[in-house]
Amino acid sequence: MNLKQFSSLAASAGMALSLTLSPTFQAYAAATDAAASDSVTSKEEMKAQKKAERKARREKKNAELSKLEKNGYNPAGNQTNYPQNLQNAQRKAAGQKPANAPAVAP
Template sequence: MNFKQRSFFAVSTCVALTLFSSPMLPARAATADAGASGTALSKEELKAQKKADRQARRAKKNAELSTLEKNGYNPAGNQTNYPQNLQNAQQKAAGQKPTNAPAVAP
C-alpha cells in the first residue's frame, strides 16, 4: 500500500469508529448504572436488556445510513471524494445546501 492508500484507510477507519462508537457510549453507561443500582437483575434480564440495547443501536445506525444513502451517499461506491461526498449527504439530510468545495486544499 502506498502512503495515500494508508492515510485514506486510517482516516476512514477513525471516522467510522467515531460515528459508530459514540452512540454506544450512553447505552453502555446506562447498562452500568442499572447494574450498579440496588436492583439486582437476573442473568436472563441482563441479557435481554443488552440485546434490546444492541438492536436499538443497530436500528439507529441503519436509519442514519439509509438517510445518507437517500441523500446521495454510497458507501460501496467510488471513494475518491470520500469526506466531501459524505458531508454533502449529511448537509442534504439536514436541509442545507451542500457545498462542493474540496475537503482538503491541495
Template sequence: MKTKKLWISLCIPCLAAGIALTPTARAQSTAEQAVPASHSATSKEEAKAQRKAERKAHRAKKNAELKDLEKHGYSPAGNQTQYPQNLQNAQQKSEAQQKMNKPASAP
C-alpha cells in the same frame, strides 16, 4: 522473656478483633447463600436481554442514519475518491431536510 510478653500483649488484641469480626463475615456469607440460585440466573438473563435490546436499537438507529444518507446521495460502496466530501454533502442535505420537516417552535 520481656519480648515474648510484649509479643503476646500485641497479638491478643489483634486476635480478639479477628474473632469479633468473624461472625459478621459468616452472617454475610450465609445471607448470600440464602438467595436462591434461580434468582441470580433470572437477573443474568434479564441483563443479557436488556443488552441485546440495546444493541438492536443501536443497530437500527445506525441503519436508519445510513439509509438516510444513501437517500441523499451517499454511496458507501461507490467511488471513494471523493469520500469525505460525498459524505459531508449527504449530511448537509439530510440536515436541511430535517430542518424543513421540523415544525417551528412557538415562542
C-alpha cells in the same frame, strides 16, 4: 477411658453435632439456592436488556445510513472524494445546501 468407650463417645458427639448443625446447613443451602436463582434471573434480564440495546443501536445506525443513501451517499461507490461525499449527504439530509454541490443548469 479405653478405646471402645472413646470411639463410642466420639460417634455420639458426631451425631449430636450433625443434628445440631443440620438446620443451619439447610438454611444456608436454601439461601444459596435462592441467591443462585436470583442471579440467573438477573443474568437473563441483563442479557435481554443488552440484546434490546444492541437492536436499538443497529436500527438507529441503519436508519441513519438509509437517510444518507437517499441523499446521495453511496458507501460502496467511488471513494476518491470520501469525506466530502459523506459531508454533502449529511448537509443535504439536514436540509442545508451542500458546499461543493455542482451547479445545476436550468
